[in-house]
Amino acid sequence: MSGRKSIWRDAARTPRIASVDARAFFPLVFALFHMRTWTFGVAFAVIVMFRLMETRGYTLPVFLRAVRHWLRGKSVPSRGWWVHRRFFD
Secondary structure (H helix, E strand, C coil): CCCCCCCCCCCCCCCCCCEHHHHHHHHHHHHCCCCCHHHHHHHHHHHHHHHHHCCCCCHHHHHHHHHHHHHHHCCCCCHHHHHHHCCCC
């Protein structure tokens, strides 16, 4: 490639603002459009929550998968509920 850096090299990385996932700052957009003390408080709480999740090794997709696994439980049926009762008399 004639010594140039590839423009796709960092395309899959998560964007960060001050070492925090950039998705954490999305509630700040709502706080800027609806300027109230409580909206800035909620936005700040979300940013702190994202930072605490990252210190424990969770990103947003990984955390959502962990919550889904916790809600689902340990036993996962291999077939859907609509198949189990198909041949029931």
